[in-house]
Amino acid sequence: MTWPNPYFISSDGFQIASYAFGPADGPPMILLHGWPEIAYSWKLTIPALVKAGYRVIAFDLRGFGRSDVPIGDSHYVMPQLVGDIEAVMDGYGIRNAVLVGHDWGASIVWHAARMISHRISKVIGICVPHTARAPAPPLNIIEKRAGRQHYFLEFKYRPDAVANLFAQDPDGFFRLMFRSVPDGAALDETFTFIPSKFKTFLEAGSPKLKGQILSNIDRKVFAQAYKRTGFRSGMSLYRNIDENWRLADGMADRIIQPVLMISPERDLLLPPKLAEPMKQMVDDFTQICIPNCGHWAMWEQPEAVNEAILGWMGL
Numbered sequence: 001m002t003w004p005n006p007y008f009i010s011s012d013g014f015q016i017a018s019y020a021f022g023p024a025d026g027p028p029m030i031l032l033h034g035w036p037e038i039a040y041s042w043k044l045t046i047p048a049l050v051k052a053g054y055r056v057i058a059f060d061l062r063g064f065g066r067s068d069v070p071i072g073d074s075h076y077v078m079p080q081l082v083g084d085i086e087a088v089m090d091g092y093g094i095r096n097a098v099l100v101g102h103d104w105g106a107s108i109v110w111h112a113a114r115m116i117s118h119r120i121s122k123v124i125g126i127c128v129p130h131t132a133r134a135p136a137p138p139l140n141i142i143e144k145r146a147g148r149q150h151y152f153l154e155f156k157y158r159p160d161a162v163a164n165l166f167a168q169d170p171d172g173f174f175r176l177m178f179r180s181v182p183d184g185a186a187l188d189e190t191f192t193f194i195p196s197k198f199k200t201f202l203e204a205g206s207p208k209l210k211g212q213i214l215s216n217i218d219r220k221v222f223a224q225a226y227k228r229t230g231f232r233s234g235m236s237l238y239r240n241i242d243e244n245w246r247l248a249d250g251m252a253d254r255i256i257q258p259v260l261m262i263s264p265e266r267d268l269l270l271p272p273k274l275a276e277p278m279k280q281m282v283d284d285f286t287q288i289c290i291p292n293c294g295h296w297a298m299w300e301q302p303e304a305v306n307e308a309i310l311g312w313m314g315l
Contacts, residue, residue: 001047003040003221006066009059011087012080017066018059018088021046026055028094030085033058034103034128035234036177038065038225041102043218044302045309052310057097059088061104063233065225076236078244082112089119100309102126102298104237111248113255124260124309126297127267129275130282132253137242151194155235162195163231165202170223172206173198178219179211181266181294191268213299258284260312262305264293286312 006017019039029049033041039058049056060067062084063076070076085108089097096119101109106125113123134141143153154162166173176198190197201207214222259282263272272289279285288308293301 001043003043006060007091009087009091011062011084012075014062014068014070014075016059016062016068016084016088018057018091020092021056021058022050022054024055026053028055028057028089028092028097030088030094030097030099031056031058032085032099032101032105032108033061033064034101034105035237036174036222036226036231037103037105038222040065040218040221040225041298043298045298045306048302048306048310052313055092055094057088057092057094059084061108061237063236064229066228069229069233073236073239073243076233077240078108078111078247079115081108081237082115085112086116086119095119096121098122098124098313100124100126101128103128103295110255111244113257113259114251117256120257122258122260122313123255124262124312126262126305127264127270127295129261129263129270130253130255130259130278131274132277132281133248133251134245137245139242146189146192149190149193149196151192152238152241154195155238158195159232159235159239163235165195165198166231167226168202169206170226171219172201173226174214174219174222175206175209175212176201178214178222178296178299179209179294180213180296180300181268182211185266185268187268213296218299253281255282259286260308261285261287262290262297262308263287264290264295264297264301266292266294267297268294270295288312 008015031042039060042058063069099109106128110130113120261275290304
């Protein structure tokens with residue numbers, strides 16, 4: 001498919017780059033990407049949704065792609081991110097919609113389902129499950145369990161140094177990140193040490209790697225997007241994890257809309273079993289597991305993702 005030029009929508013004083021597909025009178029579905037991604041991550045999903053008659057809106061999260069890059073972590077807390085969804089809906093004259101999110105996009109749609117519930121009809125999450133509010137600040141928990149080499153903590157304590165590291169070879173960064181999971185792979189304590197792994201990768205001369213899931217053309221789109229924004233702004237999502245935890249104090253864990261959870265079976269960090277507690281927080285809950293698929297589900301198994309979404313939607 002040909003990726004269109006963005007339509008910019010003002011939100012909170014910033015410009016959000018959005019991309020519209022399908023019939024203007026079709027039922028609306030809004031797609032949110034994760035990290036390190038952009039709206040283009042839905043390239044292989046959108047045609048199937050449009051063919052089914054949906055009005056599909058994808059947008060670059062603030063700090064990503066063609067959207068504005070606000071300076072300061074306070075611009076990336078959950079109320080602002082959910083506010084961007086509302087701004088996009090208002091910009092297209094949409095009263096309510098189905099939300100679909102992958103990775104960080106899933107985290108955002110779980111919040112949106114509760115914060116603007118009157119505008120959300122159904123919710124679909126890919127990879128990242130909805131979870132109950134943690135008993136303590138999450139980054140503190142992660143630091144105690146995994147130490148400061150975990151990329152969440154690296155992003156918290158060394159964002160500029162890590163952003164500069166990734167920027168040394170954006171193409172190499174996406175070659176390292178966007179790979180399939182080989183047979184027999186298992187999670188080990190170094191799996192989350194992304195900055196140190198990338199440093200080793202650079203020191204080895206950015207070698208060729210097996211399991212590439214992006215074509216050279218698609219990978220170039222990602223690399224060019226991050227050359228524009230840099231890598232620092234995307235880290236603000238992680239740097240605000242504890243602040244979002246504080247802001248969620250008093251918010252109910254329950255989601256009232258019908259929910260579809262799509263869980264790739266080879267997502268080592270987010271295996272399907274992590275979604276089990278959702279059954280206690282969602283009255284209308286469906287989980288679909290995708291075999292032989294890792295975290296980058298929309299690229300690895302696009303047909304399976306599309307079939308899961310459309311089948312659950314009743315099409």
